[in-house]
Amino acid sequence: MKDKKEITTVGDNHVLTSIKTPLRADAFEKTDAEKIEDIQFHFQKIMETLGLDLTDDSLSGTPYRFAKMYVQELFYGLDPANKPKLSVFENKYSYKKMLVEQQITINSACEHHFLPITGYAHVGYIPKDKVVGLSKINRLVDYYARRPQVQERLVLQILNDLQEALDTEDVIVSVTAKHLCVSSRGIKDQSSFTTTLEYGGRFYDAEIRQEFLNIVAQETL
Numbered sequence: 713m714k715d716k717k718e719i720t721t722v723g724d725n726h727v728l729t730s731i732k733t734p735l736r737a738d739a740f741e742k743t744d745a746e747k748i749e750d751i752q753f754h755f756q757k758i759m760e761t762l763g764l765d766l767t768d769d770s771l772s773g774t775p776y777r778f779a780k781m782y783v784q785e786l787f788y789g790l791d792p793a794n795k796p797k798l799s800v801f802e803n804k805y806s807y808k809k810m811l812v813e814q815q816i817t818i819n820s821a822c823e824h825h826f827l828p829i830t831g832y833a834h835v836g837y838i839p840k841d842k843v844v845g846l847s848k849i850n851r852l853v854d855y856y857a858r859r860p861q862v863q864e865r866l867v868l869q870i871l872n873d874l875q876e877a878l879d880t881e882d883v884i885v886s887v888t889a890k891h892l893c894v895s896s897r898g899i900k901d902q903s904s905f906t907t908t909l910e911y912g913g914r915f916y917d918a919e920i921r922q923e924f925l926n927i928v929a930q931e932t933l
């Protein structure tokens with residue numbers, strides 16, 4: 713275990729250590745029901761340590777609600793079994809210009825503080841021989857968001873999967889989000905938000921990248 717000062721520094725600097733989410737080898741040996749039971753037990757201990765009286769009607773169900781929320785609602789994107797299948801289709805229309813799926817809702821949590829990250833993702837690609845169903849992009853974004861995250865990693869994970877599925881490097885992903893760990897604690901900055909942008913292939917061309925940025929800067933529908 714690192715010393716406490718270093719732990720705090722890593723969290724406040726939001727250091728990214730790997731593109732893959734660091735998972736234990738035994739990550740999926742327990743069933744979801746077993747995980748909920750374990751987390752419920754430990755969260756009850758946390759609440760009791762904080763001095764809360766769990767015999768109170770309002771608090772008694774919280775450890776279970778918390779555990780169920782972690783496993784089934786906030787962090788289902790840790791389990792590859794929940795990964796959406798990115799079915800691709802032949803590009804029959806020979807559509808060769810940019811396609812942008814924008815304003816995709818992000819509900820995530822920072823892995824350093826387990827506090828919400830909320831905002832939007834914008835995804836663009838220039839099709840070659842394959843296209844993907846639009847809602848599959850939203851589902852992929854949601855899958856990677858629903859795990860303890862670092863925003864830089866989130867865009868890379870989405871980008872890499874789409875590049876592979878679409879068989880092209882010509883993909884761009886941006887995420888603009890607010891981090892509750894920045895607004896509600898630490899520096900307590902209520903107004904700042906964070907944008908991350910990753911791309912490959914033809915998006916290295918500043919003009920093409922600008923076209924994407926102009927599209928996502930549009931007013932919402």
Ligand SMILES: [Zn+2]
Nearest residue numbers: 822824825893
């Ligand atoms: Zn954080």
